[in-house]
Amino acid sequence: MGTVTIAAPQTAGYETALGDAVRAWRDGGLVIFPTETVYGIGANAFDPRGMGRLRLVKGRNDGRPFTLHLGQPADAANYVGEPSALLRRLVRRAWPGALTLIVHTDPAQAPIAQGSSAEQLGELYHDATIGLRCPDHPVAEYLLSAAQVPIVASSANRAGGPPPRDVHEALRDLPDAADFVVDGGRARLGSASTILEISGNEWKMVRSGSLDQRTIERMVESQILFVCTGNTCRSPMAAYMFRSALGAALRLTPQEMARQGYRVASAGIAAFAGAPISRGAREELLARGIDAGGHQSSALTVEALIRAERVFAMTEEHRRAVLDLAPGMAHKLALLDPASPVRDPAGGTSEEYQRCARQIEAAIRTRVEEFVNEDRHWQ
Numbered sequence: 001m002g003t004v005t006i007a008a009p010q011t012a013g014y015e016t017a018l019g020d021a022v023r024a025w026r027d028g029g030l031v032i033f034p035t036e037t038v039y040g041i042g043a044n045a046f047d048p049r050g051m052g053r054l055r056l057v058k059g060r061n062d063g064r065p066f067t068l069h070l071g072q073p074a075d076a077a078n079y080v081g082e083p084s085a086l087l088r089r090l091v092r093r094a095w096p097g098a099l100t101l102i103v104h105t106d107p108a109q110a111p112i113a114q115g116s117s118a119e120q121l122g123e124l125y126h127d128a129t130i131g132l133r134c135p136d137h138p139v140a141e142y143l144l145s146a147a148q149v150p151i152v153a154s155s156a157n158r159a160g161g162p163p164p165r166d167v168h169e170a171l172r173d174l175p176d177a178a179d180f181v182v183d184g185g186r187a188r189l190g191s192a193s194t195i196l197e198i199s200g201n202e203w204k205m206v207r208s209g210s211l212d213q214r215t216i217e218r219m220v221e222s223q224i225l226f227v228c229t230g231n232t233c234r235s236p237m238a239a240y241m242f243r244s245a246l247g248a249a250l251r252l253t254p255q256e257m258a259r260q261g262y263r264v265a266s267a268g269i270a271a272f273a274g275a276p277i278s279r280g281a282r283e284e285l286l287a288r289g290i291d292a293g294g295h296q297s298s299a300l301t302v303e304a305l306i307r308a309e310r311v312f313a314m315t316e317e318h319r320r321a322v323l324d325l326a327p328g329m330a331h332k333l334a335l336l337d338p339a340s341p342v343r344d345p346a347g348g349t350s351e352e353y354q355r356c357a358r359q360i361e362a363a364i365r366t367r368v369e370e371f372v373n374e375d376r377h378w379q
Contacts (some may be wrong), residue, residue, distance in 0.1 A: 003032070003171065003175065003176055003178050003179065004020070004179065004181070005167065005182075005183055006018060006020065006180055006181070006183065007183050008034070008139045008182050014139070014142040015146070018146070018182060021143060021179075021180040022143060022146045022147050024179045024180050025043070025147045025151060026044065026147065026148075027047075028043075028047040028048075028049035028050040028053075029179035029180070030050060030054060030057070030179055031043075031179065031181070032167075032174065032177075032178045032180070032181035033139060033143050033153075033184070034140060034182060034183070034185065034187060035135035035137045035140050036096075036135060036136040036137045036187060036188045036189050036210075037098050037189045037190070037191060037192055038155050038156070038163035038164055038187050038191070038192060039155070039163070039164045039165070039167070040069070040135075040153040040154060040155055040156055041054065041057065041058075041153060041155075041174065041177065042054075042151045043152060043153070044147070044149045044151060045065075045066075045120070045149070045150040045151065045152045046120045046123065046149060046150060047149075048119075051123055051152075054066065054152070054154070057158075057177045058154050058158075058159060059158070059159040060154075063122075065122070065123055065124055065126050065131065065152060066123075066152035067131035067132070067133050067152060067153060067154065068124055068130060068132055068133070068150055068151070069134070069135060069144050069151050069152065069153045070132060070133065070134040070144060071134075071140075071143075071145030071147075072134070072141070072145060073092070073095040073096065073134050075134070076091055076095075076132055076134070077111070078111045079105075079111075079124065079132065079150075080103055080105045080110060080130070081105060081106060081110045082109055084200045084201045085201060085250070085260070086198060086200070086202075086203060087101065087198050089220065090196070090198070090203075090219060091134075092374075093219045094211070094219055095136075096134045096135060097134070097136045097211070098136065098189055098194060098210035098211055099133070099194050099195075100132065100133045100194070100195045100196070101131070101197075101198055102130070102131050102132075102195060103129060103132060103198045104128060104199040105129070105130060107125040107128065112124070124150060129197075131195075137188075140184075143182065155192070156177075156181075157169075157170070157173045161173050165186055166185070167181055189210045191209060191210050192209045192210070193210055193211075194208060194209035194210055194211040194216065195209065201260040220261045221261045221263055221307070221309075222261055222262050222263065223262075223263040223307050223309055224308065224310050224311075224371070225267065225304060225307075225312070226242070226264075226265070226311075226312050226314075226336065227266070227269060227312070227314065227318050227321075227322060228268055228269075228314045228342075228344070229268050229270050229271070229344065230268045230270060230271050230275070230297060230346070231267055231268030231271040231275070231297035231298060231299075232268070232275050232276070232278045232281065233277075233281045233344060233345055233346050234281075234345075234356065234360065235314065236266045236277050236281060236292060236295050237281045237284060237285060237292075237357055238314075238336060238360050238363075238364060240285050240290050240292045241288070241290065241361055241364045242364050242368060243264040244288070244290050245365065245368045246264070246368050246371065246372070249369075249372050250262075250372065265308075266298075267298050267299060267300040267301070267304055268297060268298070268300060269300050269318060269321040269322070269325075270299075271298060271299045271300070272297060272299070273297060274296045274297065275296065275297040276293075276295065276297075277292050277295040278346060280345060280350060281357075283350075283353070284354065284356075284357035285357075288357075302325060302326050305322065305326045305329050308332065309332065310332055310334070310371070311329060311334070312333075312334055312335070312367065313333065313336065314341065315335070315343075316341060319335060336364075336367065337359060337360075337362075340359070342356060342360060342363075343356065
């Protein structure tokens with residue numbers, strides 16, 4: 001029998017419409033399906049019948065695995081036993097999306113290894129690496145999640161041909177290769193995913209694609225921004241304390257933190273560029289073993305807000321000023337201390353600076369714990 005075309009519904013009802021395609025994967029069949037980049041052709045990695053057919057279609061007799069496609073970002077946890085902070089950060093920020101990750105990992109430590117044979121794992125891992133992709137397409141999300149078996153896939157074209165952007169292009173190149181083709185409309189991006197190789201907290205670009213170098217560089221960075229008025233007292237104290245506490249929590253030196261993409265900055269909504277940190281703030285930091293003598297104030301900019309992953313304001317007035325400058329920042333903006341505003345000690349006594357520093361320090365402990373725990377999860 002030839003390839004059967006299934007028209008994916010535009011809204012709900014996937015379970016009824018796509019059931020045959022899901023069952024085909026479980027039974028060793030091939031399915032062509034849409035993603036946001038191009039159409040792919042996939043098989044159950046643990047079924048030798050499907051894998052044999054997929055290798056024949058793609059002309060791949062080298063035994064190397066195809067990319068594992070995931071229905072949800074959190075599914076990656078089943079295939080990587082000890083994920084680095086960088087890997088979790090990319091999964092959290094880029095997926096679902098047009099990014100393929102080649103991850104260096106020990107297959108024996110992955111949960112999927114429990115109860116799987118060496119032959120099955122060989123269809124997923126090669127030289128202690130695995131390729132992972134989580135498409136940003138509702139049809140792909142449903143199919144890959146509903147299959148409940150590991151689905152590996154490649155673009156739905158013969159070797160050397162252009163990747164198909166719709167069902168017609170896929171069937172023109174592979175007219176009878178698959179059991180089913182799911183028509184989810186024309187691929188939104190129409191170009192291949194970007195591929196990164198991840199080894200611990202180091203990365204390199206293997207193939208440029210839908211996501212460019214600049215976008216990737218922003219994704220691998222983890223920048224925290226603190227905002228006050230003049231950027232000489234409260235926000236620099238918070239930034240220096242956060243950087244110190246985060247380094248201790250991650251057991252990283254400042255140089256290692258910078259190399260792994262951690263950035264901590266501060267700015268003022270009414271700051272003049274180049275002013276030094278106030279004497280009282282510097283003394284409070286020195287009392288904690290932190291030297292902020294090199295600080296120079298800077299004015300808050302839209303670009304700084306866009307680059308930041310989290311933005312912490314000292315008071316409600318600062319929070320409103322941030323939103324006035326960049327209304328779209330609400331999702332990553334919060335008060336440093338939700339219980340109480342951090343009052344400005346500028347021009348005040350040493351006791352006022354001490355109270356301010358203690359409040360900031362207590363809030364920083366909470367914020368660092370939140371940040372570190374966030375990077376311990378896949379979502």
